[in-house]
Amino acid sequence: MDLNDHIERVLWTEEQLAERISELASQITQDFKNSSLSSSSSSFPVIVGVATGAFLFLADLVRKIKLPVTIDFIRAESYGSGTKSNCSPRISCDLKLDVQGKHVILVEDIVDTGNTLFCLIGHLKSKGASSISVCTLLDKPSRRKVNFELVGDGKFYCGFECPDYFVVGYGFDYAELYRNLPFVGVLKTELYK
Ligand code: 5GP
Ligand code: MG
Ligand code: MG
Numbered sequence: 001m002d003l004n005d006h007i008e009r010v011l012w013t014e015e016q017l018a019e020r021i022s023e024l025a026s027q028i029t030q031d032f033k034n035s036s037l038s039s040s041s042s043s044f045p046v047i048v049g050v051a052t053g054a055f056l057f058l059a060d061l062v063r064k065i066k067l068p069v070t071i072d073f074i075r076a077e078s079y080g081s082g083t084k085s086n087c088s089p090r091i092s093c094d095l096k097l098d099v100q101g102k103h104v105i106l107v108e109d110i111v112d113t114g115n116t117l118f119c120l121i122g123h124l125k126s127k128g129a130s131s132i133s134v135c136t137l138l139d140k141p142s143r144r145k146v147n148f149e150l151v152g153d154g155k156f157y158c159g160f161e162c163p164d165y166f167v168v169g170y171g172f173d174y175a176e177l178y179r180n181l182p183f184v185g186v187l188k189t190e191l192y193k
Contacts, residue, residue: 003181007169010185012160017137017170017184018060020159024135025064028105031155032067043130044068045103048095050120051075052179053109056171057137057159061107069105072097074123076116089116091123100128103152109171110138110162114146121148137170138162138184166192 012020032045044067049058051073062071075093104124111117117134124132131152137159150156168174169181174192 007185012184014182029066049107058107103131104129105133108136118146118148
């Protein structure tokens with residue numbers, strides 16, 4: 001069975017993702033270039049990717065951001081290998097960079113219940129980030145349980161609103177598989193255990 005045969009339907013093609021990610025990157029470039037957020041050179045943003053899901057999104061996004069940025073990753077365990085959210089994620093791999101006094105842009109694959117972002121924003125705030133923005137590829141607002149607050153002049157960037165499907169591809173996994181698909185889609189139901 002070919003990898004593409006595992007997919008029931010494609011929600012966003014490679015081309016659609018690339019186009020939207022370019023728009024997000026332009027918006028971020030504009031916002032962090034013009035606003036008081038980056039009036040001094042020490043305040044260029046720190047891009048923090050949430051591992052593992054955001055790795056492709058981050059890689060494509062940062063190549064379109066026309067500003068000097070630093071890049072780091074953080075890992076929060078919330079899902080295990082299933083499709084149900086765990087309510088209290090924990091940080092299992094912390095940042096290497098110091099974010100004290102920095103403008104942080106958290107890059108996420110998807111905001112679902114909001115638990116992961118609530119946890120990560122609290123953590124970065126306690127490390128003294130002066131603003132925290134969120135850039136998520138997908139958002140499932142219909143499933144929100146926890147409302148997180150951005151910090152300082154932080155902004156919310158979102159690629160697409162996602163219908164209530166469990167998606168795979170372009171970083172999204174099911175049991176750690178399918179992250180390497182170049183599009184976002186829905187698995188055939190017979191493949192869920
Ligand atoms: P939250 O803490 O907001 O409920 O969930 C966030 C995390 O759950 C995401 O970062 C992602 O790892 C995982 N997640 C939520 N919805 C989906 C989905 O549709 N597909 C996959 N593969 N992961 C999801
Ligand atoms: Mg994630
Ligand atoms: Mg996962």
